[in-house]
Amino acid sequence: xxxxxxxxxxxxxxxxxxxxxxxxxxxxxxxxxxxxxxxxxxxxxxxxxxxxxxxxxxxxxxxxxxxxxxxxxxxxxxxxxxxxxxxxxxxxxxxxxxxxxxxxxxxxxxxxxxxxxxxxxxxxxxxxxxxxxxxxxxxxxxxxxxxxxxxxxxxxxxxxxxxxxxxxxxxxxxxxxxxxxxxxxxxxxxxxxxxxxxxxxxxxxxxxxxxxxxxxxxxxxxxxxxxxxxxxxxxxxxxxxxxxxxxxxxxxxxxxxxxxxxxxxxxxxxxxxxxxxxxxxxxxxxxxxxxxxxxxxxxxxxxxx
Numbered sequence: 001x002x003x004x005x006x007x008x009x010x011x012x013x014x015x016x017x018x019x020x021x022x023x024x025x026x027x028x029x030x031x032x033x034x035x036x037x038x039x040x041x042x043x044x045x046x047x048x049x050x051x052x053x054x055x056x057x058x059x060x061x062x063x064x065x066x067x068x069x070x071x072x073x074x075x076x077x078x079x080x081x082x083x084x085x086x087x088x089x090x091x092x093x094x095x096x097x098x099x100x101x102x103x104x105x106x107x108x109x110x111x112x113x114x115x116x117x118x119x120x121x122x123x124x125x126x127x128x129x130x131x132x133x134x135x136x137x138x139x140x141x142x143x144x145x146x147x148x149x150x151x152x153x154x155x156x157x158x159x160x161x162x163x164x165x166x167x168x169x170x171x172x173x174x175x176x177x178x179x180x181x182x183x184x185x186x187x188x189x190x191x192x193x194x195x196x197x198x199x200x201x202x203x204x205x206x207x208x209x210x211x212x213x214x215x216x217x218x219x220x221x222x223x224x225x226x227x228x229x230x231x232x233x234x235x236x237x238x239x240x241x242x243x244x245x246x247x248x249x250x251x252x253x254x255x256x257x258x259x260x261x262x263x264x265x266x267x268x269x270x271x272x273x274x275x276x277x278x279x280x281x282x283x284x285x286x287x288x289x290x291x292x293x294x295x296x297x298x299x300x301x302x303x304x305x
Contacts, residue, residue, distance in 0.1 A: 012229040014208035015216065019154045019174035019183060020224050021093050021209045022216060023069060027062050030070065030097035033105040034060060047071075053108050058115060060101060066090070067179070070097055074104070074115045083116055084191040086199075091175065091183040091217075095209050099202025100185075103195050120193035126170060127156055129201035149174075149204075153223055156200065170196055172203055181217050 015021040031051060040050040049062040056078035061071040069090045073082035088097050107115040120126065123145060127135075130147050135155070140146040143161035148154070153174060160168035170187040187196055210229060 009212070009214040011213055011231075012210055013213055014227040014229060015211045016206065016208045016225050016227075017149075017151070017154070017174075018093055018095060018205060018207065018209045019149075019203050020216075020220050021095075021211050022091055022183070022220075023094055024209070024211055024215055027064075027070070027094045027097070030094040030101055031060070031062075033098060033102040037105075053104075058104055058108060060104075072097075072100060072104075076116060085188045086185060086191065086195075088185040089183065091181065092185055093183065093209060095205075096172075096183075096185070096199060096202045099205075100195055100199045102202075103198035115192060115195065117192040117194070119190055122193075123158055126158075126193040126196035127200055129197055130156065130204055133204035133206075135204065151223075154203065172196075172199060174203070175217075175220055175223075178219065181219050 034051050034053075037051050037053055040052065042048060042050065046063050046066050047061045048064045051060040051062075052058060057076070058074045059072070059082075063069055063071065067090050068087050069092065070088040071085065072087075073085040075082050086100060104115055107113075124131070127147050130149075133149075135147050135149050138146050138148045138155070140157070141161070143159070145158040145160075147156050153176075155173055157171045157173065158168055159171070168189060170191065172185045172187075174183040175181045185199060187199075208227065213226065216224060
């Protein structure tokens, strides 16, 4: 059945490239790697949810109604100022944020405090996955480095103009400029390079993400590819559901067992009727005396005197 334009916008699609797919309005993929960490739901303020490492040194904040949707940071102890911060805006796919939270979860589980490591002296360490995926360095202003995707619609900008290499910021971006179209993740200075690299790898991942068509901004639709997610075909009216089939199978098994039990009882009863009574009848016939009276007119010979 063909879809109307409105139905089409509510259909699910596999969208590529993923960095242009938008946030999808939920943060579940980004929180999945830290699902077993403490969750703190906040009633007041812009931040609606904070997920922390068990020792509270790593914090992942979710600002569901704000432009800057994610704020992720790490500190040397629970009460110190963050050593580094990453902020992702409302257009950033949560599947890309998951690249960062997955790396943080691994670091914490390993117990090596790698999430507090110093940044590498080589800026290429933070973007190597992009080079591996075919992204290239492009012309940039003095004091900056920019690497751009083959389609030109995503990149990373390393900006050292204000504070030098030791204090530069890293911005992973995707999509046309604009409030509803440009995705950005900004890492402050001192962010460990392997965390930036993990996020960049998730960004360059060619795997599609699932979105409703209506979740893709109209100014971005022509830049992405859509592949329909196979719909769930409804069962025909009166057709058995999988649960009905399982129930029918159980009922049939019980009926077969009951039938087999009844058949066994009938065999035993038949054996009892056809074997034991016959044997008894044969024995009775062998020992029964002849009590029949002689027939009149057919007298026996008389004995001589």
